[in-house]
Amino acid sequence: MIFRLALLLFMAVAAIQLTACGPDAAPSGSTITVEKNGSPIIIGPILTNPTGTATTTKTQKYRVSVADPKGLPMNDIDVNFLGQFSNGQNIDFGGVIGTAAITLATSQKTGDFGFLDFAITSPYYAIGNVLSFPSNQTAAPLATGGNLADGIYSYQITSLDFAGESTAGGTIAATVTNVTPTTATGSVTLTWKAVPGATQYNVYGNISPGAPGYLVTIDCSSTASPCPDPVTFTDMGQYYPAGATPPATNTTGVGLNSIVGTAQATSGAALATFDISF
Numbered sequence: 001m002i003f004r005l006a007l008l009l010f011m012a013v014a015a016i017q018l019t020a021c022g023p024d025a026a027p028s029g030s031t032i033t034v035e036k037n038g039s040p041i042i043i044g045p046i047l048t049n050p051t052g053t054a055t056t057t058k059t060q061k062y063r064v065s066v067a068d069p070k071g072l073p074m075n076d077i078d079v080n081f082l083g084q085f086s087n088g089q090n091i092d093f094g095g096v097i098g099t100a101a102i103t104l105a106t107s108q109k110t111g112d113f114g115f116l117d118f119a120i121t122s123p124y125y126a127i128g129n130v131l132s133f134p135s136n137q138t139a140a141p142l143a144t145g146g147n148l149a150d151g152i153y154s155y156q157i158t159s160l161d162f163a164g165e166s167t168a169g170g171t172i173a174a175t176v177t178n179v180t181p182t183t184a185t186g187s188v189t190l191t192w193k194a195v196p197g198a199t200q201y202n203v204y205g206n207i208s209p210g211a212p213g214y215l216v217t218i219d220c221s222s223t224a225s226p227c228p229d230p231v232t233f234t235d236m237g238q239y240y241p242a243g244a245t246p247p248a249t250n251t252t253g254v255g256l257n258s259i260v261g262t263a264q265a266t267s268g269a270a271l272a273t274f275d276i277s278f
Contacts (some may be wrong), residue, residue: 159200
């Protein structure tokens with residue numbers, strides 16, 4: 001019974017719509033921007049025994065901005081919240097409507113600076129669902145497609161969820177040999193098997209023969225365009241290694257009951273579609 005509850009919470013899917021109409025709605029030509037406002041906030045101990053009465057919560061704040069056709073922020077614009085969560089877990093929109101199961105409805109206005117903040121709060125549990133590092137990693141060099149010089153390029157890849165990052169496992173390498181040794185036109189295509197539960201991947205590498213470091217994060221959290229399996233990234237030399245290296249300890253596995261869905265923000269003729277994912 002505990003396993004079934006945990007699975008339902010982890011598979012929570014949200015579809016949220018924000019609408020506005022009437023005299024306080026944005027006029028034609030206005031634009032709406034919605035973005036995450038900070039990182040998820042966890043309040044309470046990390047629990048390992050999921051129950052329906054646990055008090056630990058995870059909150060993600062969002063900011064909705066409305067601008068007129070000239071790009072100036074619009075104050076006192078109505079935004080209505082409507083939504084439904086498929087598994088009936090309790091969601092609290094920043095204390096505006098309190099806690100409601102399944103169906104939500106409320107209304108807010110943009111503030112003095114042309115934006116409003118809202119928050120989604122959900123139960124939060126740890127189930128030990130630790131991610132592995134990506135398997136079936138390959139590195140294929142090409143003489144074209146980038147600006148890598150001749151040399152050996154090494155890479156390490158880690159998996160991430162909403163809680164942390166896995167270790168890297170091993171190192172893969174590729175030798176770039178350009179058509180003209182003095183002309184840097186090479187690239188390296190990396191592929192790896194998708195890790196169930198991973199929302200992102202970090203790629204670490206080096207500029208031959210320099211020290212390795214963080215290169216880029218591959219984001220697979222979008223519900224509209226998730227990463228394929230296998231995942232692919234081509235190093236064209238556009239990212240320079242930063243100082244960070246793969247972690248020595250796996251910190252994944254506390255990403256239960258992630259809130260994932262597609263949402264809309266509308267006010268009058270203005271509309272923005274965005275992902276909710278935390």
